[in-house]
Amino acid sequence: MQFIKASIITIGDELLIGQVIDTNSAYIAQSLNKIGVTVTKRIAVGDDKNAILDALSNTSKQSNIVIITGGLGPTADDITKPLLNEYFGGKLVIHQPSLDHITDIFLNKYKRPLIERNIKQAEVPDVCEVLFNENGTAPGMLFEKEGVLYFSLPGVPHEMKGLVDKYVISKIKQSFKTPSIVHRTLLTAGLGESFLAEIIADFENALPSHIKLAYLPNFGMVRLRLTGTSDNENELITNMEAVFAELKVKVQAYLVTDKDEAMEVVVGGLLRSNNQTVATAESCTGGYIGHLLSKHAGSSQFYTGGIISYDNRIKTEFLDVSTEILHTVGAVSKEAVEQMAVAVRAKMNTDYGVSVSGIMGPSGQTDEKPLGMVWIGVANKEKVYSKVLYLRFDRSRNIEVTATQAINLLRLLIINKI
Amino acid sequence: MQFIKASIITIGDELLIGQVIDTNSAYIAQSLNKIGVTVTKRIAVGDDKNAILDALSNTSKQSNIVIITGGLGPTADDITKPLLNEYFGGKLVIHQPSLDHITDIFLNKYKRPLIERNIKQAEVPDVCEVLFNENGTAPGMLFEKEGVLYFSLPGVPHEMKGLVDKYVISKIKQSFKTPSIVHRTLLTAGLGESFLAEIIADFENALPSHIKLAYLPNFGMVRLRLTGTSDNENELITNMEAVFAELKVKVQAYLVTDKDEAMEVVVGGLLRSNNQTVATAESCTGGYIGHLLSKHAGSSQFYTGGIISYDNRIKTEFLDVSTEILHTVGAVSKEAVEQMAVAVRAKMNTDYGVSVSGIMGPSGQTDEKPLGMVWIGVANKEKVYSKVLYLRFDRSRNIEVTATQAINLLRLLIINKI
Numbered sequence: 001m002q003f004i005k006a007s008i009i010t011i012g013d014e015l016l017i018g019q020v021i022d023t024n025s026a027y028i029a030q031s032l033n034k035i036g037v038t039v040t041k042r043i044a045v046g047d048d049k050n051a052i053l054d055a056l057s058n059t060s061k062q063s064n065i066v067i068i069t070g071g072l073g074p075t076a077d078d079i080t081k082p083l084l085n086e087y088f089g090g091k092l093v094i095h096q097p098s099l100d101h102i103t104d105i106f107l108n109k110y111k112r113p114l115i116e117r118n119i120k121q122a123e124v125p126d127v128c129e130v131l132f133n134e135n136g137t138a139p140g141m142l143f144e145k146e147g148v149l150y151f152s153l154p155g156v157p158h159e160m161k162g163l164v165d166k167y168v169i170s171k172i173k174q175s176f177k178t179p180s181i182v183h184r185t186l187l188t189a190g191l192g193e194s195f196l197a198e199i200i201a202d203f204e205n206a207l208p209s210h211i212k213l214a215y216l217p218n219f220g221m222v223r224l225r226l227t228g229t230s231d232n233e234n235e236l237i238t239n240m241e242a243v244f245a246e247l248k249v250k251v252q253a254y255l256v257t258d259k260d261e262a263m264e265v266v267v268g269g270l271l272r273s274n275n276q277t278v279a280t281a282e283s284c285t286g287g288y289i290g291h292l293l294s295k296h297a298g299s300s301q302f303y304t305g306g307i308i309s310y311d312n313r314i315k316t317e318f319l320d321v322s323t324e325i326l327h328t329v330g331a332v333s334k335e336a337v338e339q340m341a342v343a344v345r346a347k348m349n350t351d352y353g354v355s356v357s358g359i360m361g362p363s364g365q366t367d368e369k370p371l372g373m374v375w376i377g378v379a380n381k382e383k384v385y386s387k388v389l390y391l392r393f394d395r396s397r398n399i400e401v402t403a404t405q406a407i408n409l410l411r412l413l414i415i416n417k418i
Numbered sequence: 419m420q421f422i423k424a425s426i427i428t429i430g431d432e433l434l435i436g437q438v439i440d441t442n443s444a445y446i447a448q449s450l451n452k453i454g455v456t457v458t459k460r461i462a463v464g465d466d467k468n469a470i471l472d473a474l475s476n477t478s479k480q481s482n483i484v485i486i487t488g489g490l491g492p493t494a495d496d497i498t499k500p501l502l503n504e505y506f507g508g509k510l511v512i513h514q515p516s517l518d519h520i521t522d523i524f525l526n527k528y529k530r531p532l533i534e535r536n537i538k539q540a541e542v543p544d545v546c547e548v549l550f551n552e553n554g555t556a557p558g559m560l561f562e563k564e565g566v567l568y569f570s571l572p573g574v575p576h577e578m579k580g581l582v583d584k585y586v587i588s589k590i591k592q593s594f595k596t597p598s599i600v601h602r603t604l605l606t607a608g609l610g611e612s613f614l615a616e617i618i619a620d621f622e623n624a625l626p627s628h629i630k631l632a633y634l635p636n637f638g639m640v641r642l643r644l645t646g647t648s649d650n651e652n653e654l655i656t657n658m659e660a661v662f663a664e665l666k667v668k669v670q671a672y673l674v675t676d677k678d679e680a681m682e683v684v685v686g687g688l689l690r691s692n693n694q695t696v697a698t699a700e701s702c703t704g705g706y707i708g709h710l711l712s713k714h715a716g717s718s719q720f721y722t723g724g725i726i727s728y729d730n731r732i733k734t735e736f737l738d739v740s741t742e743i744l745h746t747v748g749a750v751s752k753e754a755v756e757q758m759a760v761a762v763r764a765k766m767n768t769d770y771g772v773s774v775s776g777i778m779g780p781s782g783q784t785d786e787k788p789l790g791m792v793w794i795g796v797a798n799k800e801k802v803y804s805k806v807l808y809l810r811f812d813r814s815r816n817i818e819v820t821a822t823q824a825i826n827l828l829r830l831l832i833i834n835k836i
Contacts (some may be wrong), residue, residue: 013630013632013645014632014634014643015443015444015447015460016447016451016456016457016458016459016460017447017448017451017457017601017645018443018444018445018446018447018448018449018451018457019444019448019634019643019678020444020634021439021440021441021444022439022440022443022444023439025433025436025440025462026433026436026437026438026439026440027436028436029433029434029435029436030435030436030437031436033435033436038434039434039435039436040434040463040464040466040469041434041461041462041463041469041473042433042434042460042461042462042463043459043460043461043462044443044459044460044461045458045459045460046458047632048458051458051459055459058476073611073633073635074611074612074615110610112610112613115612115613115616117612117615117616118612135810156635157815158810158811158812158815161812183435192528192530193491193492194492194533194535194536195530195533197492197535198533198535212431214431214432214465215491216432216437216438217491217574223437225432225437227431227435260437280705280726282705282708285709285712286705286708286709286711286712286713286717286721287698287700287704287705287706287707287708287709287712287724287726288705288708288709288713289705290700290704290705290706290708290726290728291703291704291705291706291709291817293704294703294704294705294726294728295704295706295813295814295817296813297779297780297781297813299704299728300728300729303704303728303729304728304729304731304732305725305726305727305728305729305732305736306705306725306726306728307723307724307725307726308698308705308708308712308723308724308725308726309723310708310712310717310718310721310722310723310724311718311721311722311723313722314722314723314766318723348732361715362715363715392553392576393576394576394579395713395714395715396713397575397576399709399713
């Protein structure tokens with residue numbers, strides 16, 4: 001079996017000082033992986049000529065494909081294009097279709113004159129194949145040297161994605177015979193990584209060498225991923241189905257989904273197929289649960305809306321949490337979240353209500369209520385249920401974990417497990 | 419001036435198939451940068467012995483410090499610890515304080531018996547210095563070889579952060595004399611990258627060689643970052659102040675903040691110092707504006723709450739958007755967002771209201787209302803103002819851009835610019 005190996009080089013000082021988180025690499029890796037190309041290395045370097053040259057020379061020895069993103073903008077700190085031009089021995093020439101496109105964007109869309117910097121963006125090395133960038137002003141470029149394909153793409157995520165989808169994948173498929181890679185992923189909830197590992201130890205030890213198992217833990221939820229690689233696609237699919245079915249049986253009691261999808265997508269799917277709706281009442285998550293439920297296309301079928309009751313006054317005025325509750329047990333309590341879930345469901349006339357109230361940090365704790373103490377609640381027409389969590393992360397992670405746990409609690413109510 | 423160079427190696431197949439986005443590297447890079455250590459390279463490799471060894475040998479030649487994260491979990495796909503043990507010529511021994519800590523976590527916190535896998539987590543090479551991990555079960559490790567420091571840290575973000583803050587930074591400061599690095603960052607809104615570059619071209623060309631300028635554009639907002647490096651800290655600070663003051667004057671008309679902070683932090687600061695409050699009425703962003711306003715500590719001082727009116731019924735019942743508006747101009751209209759901003763402000767009794775309604779994609783467009791068409795609105799007691807955006811990103815980016823633009827519109831209202 002021939003492995004097609006790819007490396008990804010991301011360029012930009014902002015990546016090395018940590019100002020920007022690299023999401024481009026993940027998208028590129030996913031896209032390559034789907035067509036059976038194995039990403040073996042990702043390197044991030046700054047806007048520095050020697051570092052970029054070193055990364056090119058290091059990756060070109062080990063890869064069939066090198067994907068480079070970033071450094072193609074109109075400003076002086078972007079040095080990638082002249083460097084690639086020199087590396088591949090070309091000279092810079094104007095690419096007329098790109099110039100026409102840039103001119104159109106500036107004159108008709110931005111209603112501003114084209115300046116010299118913008119025109120320079122249409123320059124490309126004459127030794128490359130231009131990948132027309134319909135989403136932006138920096139053209140993509142494809143170079144070939146000693147059998148290795150080099151793609152240079154802009155760093156702006158939606159421009160990079162456009163070029164990957166339109167050109168990179170098809171060029172690779174034309175140039176290489178890629179092996180088949182099959183992934184099967186499932187999500188479990190309610191059991192930690194090491195206990196899960198015990199349950200499936202025999203299964204894991206018996207896996208054939210062309211199928212690997214990986215654990216991706218996330219606070220009480222663990223994603224398990226099987227990856228199989230083979231030249232024989234049909235045989236691999238059959239194999240993987242059998243092995244995956246066995247794994248599902250092993251973890252059945254904790255299984256959330258046998259697809260590679262987020263918790264909120266699982267719950268959205270359940271609601272949609274039941275033709276049911278949900279409303280949210282959020283205090284400490286401040287809208288994040290609403291965001292998770294609505295970020296995926298099609299969510300208007302099941303997500304009706306919510307009340308963000310950040311201030312306690314809003315809990316009373318909009319969700320009927322009595323001042324007595326607030327004065328006795330407080331806003332972070334079983335009583336408060338149960339009332340919130342019940343009220344938002346009734347007022348928004350939905351099948352389910354979800355609520356949260358907690359102390360996210362870094363301050364706000366009391367003697368009885370430590371940092372990270374969070375109540376989550378769910379209600380339908382017949383019943384209401386709540387649960388307390390003690391989280392020990394930073395504020396932003398506490399918000400994420402709370403939201404996912406609340407959505408999982410909703411899932412358990414929908415499937416009649418609570 | 420001596421540059422202390424660091425490389426970051428992140429280990430895990432999930433990074434190479436794009437299942438997980440690497441946020442650890444950004445945190446480590448920021449932390450190192452603050453103490454004057456220059457990160458020159460980041461490499462991500464899979465759970466593969468040869469790839470990890472290759473990354474170690476590649477970075478050790480070019481770095482004074484190598485930081486390795488990931489691969490220390492309790493499961494069989496985590497191979498980093500035995501590999502490092504072999505690489506540095508040690509043998510694995512139990513680290514008693516870590517074993518006591520792991521035992522305590524399992525018996526007292528999880529209320530579960532310790533299993534063999536968990537005990538193995540307390541094993542460390544006898545040639546390393548153990549970095550005690552109070553946040554988790556995998557101890558960190560420090561190795562030294564030929565003057566290079568190697569830190570091996572767990573991949574779980576809050577565990578990694580705890581070890582960086584508690585041990586890594588102080589160990590580096592003890593071992594190296596680091597140069598001074600000063601960053602100054604400002605945020606502009608209302609002018610694209612290339613036009614901004616024209617305005618500051620003379621400034622940029624006149625910069626001394628030890629000060630660099632970088633552009634970080636983001637849909638109509640551009641962050642500009644100056645980075646100065648020197649052995650003489652006092653002189654550098656004086657220099658940077660002067661240069662940064664000059665830059666601020668150049669971009670004055672578009673300046674949002676002269677700190678490295680997010681738009682919502684700027685607006686939160688304005689509200690807090692004015693002792694004012696805001697409420698949100700969100701349709702297409704589904705709670706994301708509420709999330710941005712509340713994700714930072716201290717937001718309860720200015721963020722009161724909001725209505726997520728995802729379904730049009732909620733716009734009518736909770737925000738008094740008339741059915742006439744919905745039937746004539748529709749929910750994505752000037753009339754609807756202005757009514758939403760006015761109503762949420764009045765009902766939640768805040769100083770300001772912010773609202774959005776739009777078509778985020780991938781479907782839902784009509785002949786008159788294209789995908790990415792979004793109305794944003796703001797109101798105070800005296801006036802209401804709205805604006806339409808035409809976005810051309812994917813759903814998730816449309817949500818982000820809409821939220822930031824709406825918060826910027828609120829900023830303009832607060833500072834009396836609209």
